[in-house]
Amino acid sequence: MDEIATPGAVVDLDRLEANLARMQSYANGHGLRLRPHTKTHKAKWLAEAQAGLGAAGVTVATPVEARRMAGASPELLVAYPALGARADAIAAVAGETPTLVALDSAEAVRQLAAAVERAGTGPVGVLVELDVGMRRCGVADADAAVRVARACGDAVVYRGVMFYPGHIRDPVEEQDRALEALRVQLDGVIATLGEAGLEPAIVSGGSTPTAFRSHEVPVQTEIRPGTYAFNDRTTAAIGACARDDCAYTILATVVSTAVPGQAVVDAGSKALSSDPLRGGEAGGFGELLDRPEVTVARLSEEHGILDLSGTDWRPRVGDRVRIIPNHVCVSVNLQMEVHGVRGDRLERSWEPEARGWG
């Protein structure tokens, strides 16, 4: 590890492998297909590893993710409406690998169908996205779902529904209520679709925060967690993983201790991102792997300010530390290279080649 320049992204491969195996085992045990979202790791070799463990397919959001992940698994899901240039990019990928697209409007169906016809590739499957409370994308009710499904045809083929329960991340008792509401809503939508002759073959749900409760919403046929591969400070804070399941850290060097009560490391918002901690009371932008009581209290682009008020530890200029970021997906997207270690030994390095766009 001494040879890794800072700031540097470091993945504990033992933890990564345990995280991948745990989720696949859970899905297998409950008869759920696992379609991991690759936006977290952005690396084709990891998508292939997930498929090798039994993932039925992988999920992507962007054209570059679709291109890089095509062929890594039996079936690609683009969990994002393909408008404009995205439609052409996805149509091209569909010529290489079986592809589904999630969307929520007849206009998106129309543009995707036109792109598939222009490309002359095979049909693309469509999942109609439902809003189940996240208030992001997704049709609001069953009638709207029927309308979008009916807009599909031969170039884009209706296959089912998708939802993203990203709003369900609360304490267990509130999760209970939210999951019950989800069950009721899904039963109603699926009944209406069935009456219209549009019974969904696929019901795709589930993200990391509630992934291990997916069997409580048995109408789901598959789940799409992404963060579980690496986990992060937020995932641990909401109880969706143990702190020791956090596989990804930013290795950083102490560059200044001149201002009393703090130390400055060379990991700022361009390494950790400025995403807030979503869960728990601790605040800040990350915490030390070996000293949970030390948080990154403030960030500049290239500076992270470690708050030393809760520790007797007094770092020296040149010391190196490992930081668990609040949100791993956006941190990975900032990296040119990610380093995999066993203990302190560097085993392999890779480029997160699906980052950005293009």
Add this chain to the structure above:
Amino acid sequence: MDEIATPGAVVDLDRLEANLARMQSYANGHGLRLRPHTKTHKAKWLAEAQAGLGAAGVTVATPVEARRMAGASPELLVAYPALGARADAIAAVAGETPTLVALDSAEAVRQLAAAVERAGTGPVGVLVELDVGMRRCGVADADAAVRVARACGDAVVYRGVMFYPGHIRDPVEEQDRALEALRVQLDGVIATLGEAGLEPAIVSGGSTPTAFRSHEVPVQTEIRPGTYAFNDRTTAAIGACARDDCAYTILATVVSTAVPGQAVVDAGSKALSSDPLRGGEAGGFGELLDRPEVTVARLSEEHGILDLSGTDWRPRVGDRVRIIPNHVCVSVNLQMEVHGVRGDRLERSWEPEARGWG
């Protein structure tokens, strides 16, 4: 512009050129050297353009910025302590181009000197960083500045002092007080350094928020604004530029209008960053170039949620919009490519080649 895929970074070249000329003209008019910070644009051709207009040098923070910007201007300033692998990277660059490094500890001097001796390159100049209220890096008092300056020698040569007044971004009356405190502090430090035979040849200050008031702190010999090239929503919100000086936008496509009262665009935290607005009351993560009343109220990684509550405008799926981000420097760092336009015509595209590390 129709050919640019979304999300895409778009720079109005007329505004960019006016921004560059305005700052150089201000610096010339007050006998200040301009050493623009290139962390904002990360593009060598822009550093060369700044040098062509009269910049005495450019500023960088990271090793990759140093390598990419070496040779773009007469003298490079690495405004960041060079510890560990950074020291070797900077020593190598110093063999190509005259280089200064800012730091705040004797340990940083020691590591940099060792790297310069290992590399066998010429000497590196050192500016001692002073904390003038930002509480990030920087020695706290004049005696500490003397100690760090005295740690320099032949391989690293003491040249002066640097400070970053990033905390001075308030309304004018509070700026007045902060600038007076800055004058008093600098006069004291420089007097003490002079008594120790360490009169600074360079006094490097100034960032975009107070750049045009730099002449009010006449002891400065140079300023280092970066954001002024593009400007952003925060710069406009604190009154440091006009809204029409914002040259950089993220072009985005409306991908969903399914949830009432909002529209979803394909620019999320991986295009805009989740940096908050620092100034003003508006909140959110960006605002539309053509409709300031429409803000990006929420972000996911690939989704921006436009709040339509303050507008009669009703976008349709497939419409394209341009968004002024809160903080341009972190947004540029997320781009694979940046597109320069005159009006609606694409004139040139470039890679921000100094992003990331390595």
